[in-house]
Amino acid sequence: MNAKSTNITGSESRPRGRKRGRKTTSCTQCHSRKQKCNQELPCSRCIQRGVPELCQWPDNEEENGRKPGARSQDGVPATGRHILSKRGCRHGLTDQHHVEVETQGTELGQLYIARGAPSFFGNSYFGHQVAARMIHESAPDLPPMSLLSTKDSLQSFRNDSGPFSQVWDLLGLLPRNKVTVDRLIENFLTEINWAIDTVHPDTFRYQFVEFWGRKFGFDEIAGVDLRWLALLFIILAFGVLLDDPTTTSPEKRKESEEASLRFYWASRRAIVISPSFHGESLDLVRAGLMVTRYLLHTRQIAESWLTISFAMRMAQAQGMHxxxxxxxxxxxxxxxxxxxxxxxxxxDKTIALALGRPYAISDHMCLINAPENTWLDDLTDEQSSNIPASPLSSPTRSTVTLLCNGLAKIAGEIQDRCFGLYPASYEVVTEMDEKLLAWKKQLPAYFSLDDSDFSMDELHHFLPWHRLYLHSAFHFARITLHRPYLLRESITNRFRLSHEACISSASSDLKIRLRSVNFGAAENMRWTLGTHNMFNSALILGIIAVRRPNAPQTVAILVDLQEYCEKLRADAWINEFGLAEVKVVELCIARTKGFAKATDQFHHGSVQPPDIMADIVDRDNDEEREGSQLISGELPLGPDVIGASPNAPGYSPDMMWPAIWEDQNFAFPQATDLETWEQMISEIAYHD
Structure with missing residues (x-):
């Protein structure tokens, strides 16, 4: 088309009198997308994309004889004046180049509502200093995120090495058949979602239908919300593990696990690259939260510490604190x-406490209330404004979050006061234990740790699972608090509280686990998504048994531990982390029985004790048989064991492990580090 003969229609036409040379026949938006423009202002393409305010001509700045970038007397650029006049508001630039807006009576919430955008304050971190100023003053009405976009960011979609190609790659990881994706999503929504409060089912289904029904093309791909796509991928990662759970063949399990991992890594990839396209959103926070739960499910606790911190930062960037x-x-x-x-x-609080690492959320930098005991997700804004909060005697799906919030605060205080940089006195430990017991006493009857009321379980199907989460989280916090004093002795029996607390909570928690292991695939997955999966009370009971092989309660402890190991080994979906934990517990069982029998033979004058270890630990494969030989050959039985012979393999002349255990900064080694566990168990046993 000849530019000279072009008749431009519309409310406004492009300026005449341009310099000689190549002439633009498209607005900047259509030009960057290599699309045909009808040359109106705004053009039909920009109206279709929903960005009419971005439609402009590259030489608009020369209108009225101004050079590009020139300002009027009030400091507003020519192009900016035209765009802002369309919006009906005036934005000026101060000397510091900060956006200031003249608004009348602007409330804080209008910033969130008016922008409809993912972040609260510009594109930068929403710090507490900014929050404090905005709380005490008024919220600035910043322009929409679309106005903050630049031509360079739009051009990046055309670059094969840029983020545009990443979107293509991620979309290519989705199954081609919509029926398959629907089935995986429904697996998650019907089996998992209601227990851990992830998404609103109807809203997510609607979003998926809208996403799947999009037309293929540049505009549609550029408009894919990677924040929501990250959430979709992690939901599919859970859904594929729930698909056809009755099949237990090794080939089927391996195929499901590999597919789940592909979706998991796709979600993490989308989380990382989405800031190149968008700001933060609630969907992105949910995706980060579910990635953390996925790592808890697979028992990768150390890595979950990183992902929960990242999810928290994305939440803070939206002002959720x-x-x-x-x-x-x-x-x-x-x-x-x-x-x-x-x-x-x-x-955040419990993962940090379990690993002995700093937590990410500082209470004194937050100003947020605990959730109310009410469920408003299925109501409109108008309806929800008139619904009163229910008393704790009436459970809702929000009750568990409300109660967990109080327990998490105590867990954070335990880490601050008992596991900080400086040693804590035992009086501080007893004070924190009193806080835990006070939290326990205020639990409603249906969540009581001592004698729960199960009468409402049929009416509220989520109650049994929330009860498990609360109980195991309490036992985790109490065991962690008292664990450094488990092996300490005092002539005045000063540490009796810690000894009894560890045995009581570990036994109660193991009882919960023994009941829970009997469930199917979906139930086991619900069970492993809570904070309790970071810590296994069976390990504490194993240490107690090793330390006191001849104590009256040791026999009962060993019976429960053996049953627990048998049930875990019978689980067709147990991964290498769970299997490593079983091996550590079996090591404790073997040590305890070996010491107990060796002591008995020593007292009765037996000279050559039988090979007990081979009879105790029954291995199913060659690798496990090799481990059994290692266990049985590491510790000689008989008088040398009782006297802690310096010639015994693994013997430490400095007796280091009991001292390390008593260190308040000591955290359990990973179960996969079997060599460290072997050394620790041996040296703890030598001290008996």
Whole structure:
């Protein structure tokens, strides 16, 4: 088309009198996308894409004789004046180049609502300093995120080495058959979602239908929300493990696990690259939270510490550490954000406590309330504003988050005061134990740790699972608090509280696990998504048994531990991390029985004790038989064991492990580090 003969129609036409040379026949948006433009302002393409305010001509700045970048008397660029006049507001640039907006009576919540954008304050980190200023003053009405986009960011979609190609790669990982994806999504929504409060089912189904029904092309691919796509991938990662759970063949299990891992890594990849396209969103926070739960399910606790910290940062970037009431959000939106933050808070505090690493959320930098005991997700904003919160005697799906929030605060205080840089006195330990017991006493009857009321379980199907999460989380916190004092002795029996607390909580937690292992694939997955899966009370009981092989309660402990190991080994879906944990527990059983029999033979004058270890630990394959030989050959039985012979393999002349155990900064080694566990168990046993 000849530019000279072009008749431009529309409310405004492009300026005349351009310099000689190559002439532009498209607006900047159509030109960057190599699309035909009808040369109106705004053009039909920009209206179709929903960005009419971005439609402009590259030489608009020369209008009225101004050079590109020139400002008027009030400091607003020519192009900016035209765009802002369309929006009906005036934005100026101060000397510091900060955006200031003249608004009248702007409330905090309007910033979130008006922008409809993922972040609260620009494209930068939403710090507490900014939050404090905005809470005490008024929220600036920043322009939409689309106005903050640049031509360079749009051009990156055309670059094969840029993020555009990443979108193609991620979409290629989705199954081609919609029926398959529907089935995997329904697996998650019907089996898992209601127990751990991930997404609103109807909303997510609608979003998926809209996503799958998109047309293929540049505009549609560029508009794919990678934040939601990351959430879809991690839901598929769980869904594929729930698909056809009755099949237990090794080939089927391996195929399902590999498919699940592909979706898991796709989700993590989408989480990482999505900031190149968008800001943060609730979907991105949910995706990060579910990635952390996936790692808990696979018992990769150390890596979960990284992912929960990243999810927390994405939540803070949206101002979720400031309560929704401060932003003027609706009650429904406020409760959704409170629950999501509460789940992040619980995982952050407990994972850090389990690993002995710093947590990411600082309470004094947050201003957020605990969730109310109400469920508003199925109501409109208007309906939810008039619903009163229920008393604790009436359970809702929010109750567990409300109660976990209080327990997480105690867990964070335990880490601060008992496992910090400086040693804590035993009086501090007893004080924190009193706080845990006080939290335990305020639990409603249906969540009671001592004698739970099960009468409402049929009416509220989520109660049994939430009860398991709460109970195991309490036992985890109490055992962790007292663990450094488990092996300490005192002539005045000063540490009796710690000894009894460890045995009591570990026994109760193991009882819960013995009941839970009997479930099927879906139930076992629900069980492993809580914070309790970071720590196994069976290991503590194994250490207690090794330390006291002839104590009255040791026989009962060994019976329960053996049953636990048998049930785990019978689980067709157990992974290498779970199997490593079983091996450590079996090592404790073998040591304890070996010491007990050796002591008995020594007292009765037996000279050549039989090979007990080979009879205790029954291995199913060659690798496990080799481990059994290692265990049986490491520790000689008889008088040398009782006297802790310096010639015994693994013997440490400095007796290091009991001292390391008593160190408040000591954290359990990973179960896969069997060599360290062998050394630790041997040296602890030598001290008996």
């Amino acid at each position: 400031i309560d929704g009431e401060k932003w003027g959000l609706s009650r429904k939106a406020t409760e959704v954000r409170r629950r999501l933050w509460g789940n992040l808070y619980m995982l």
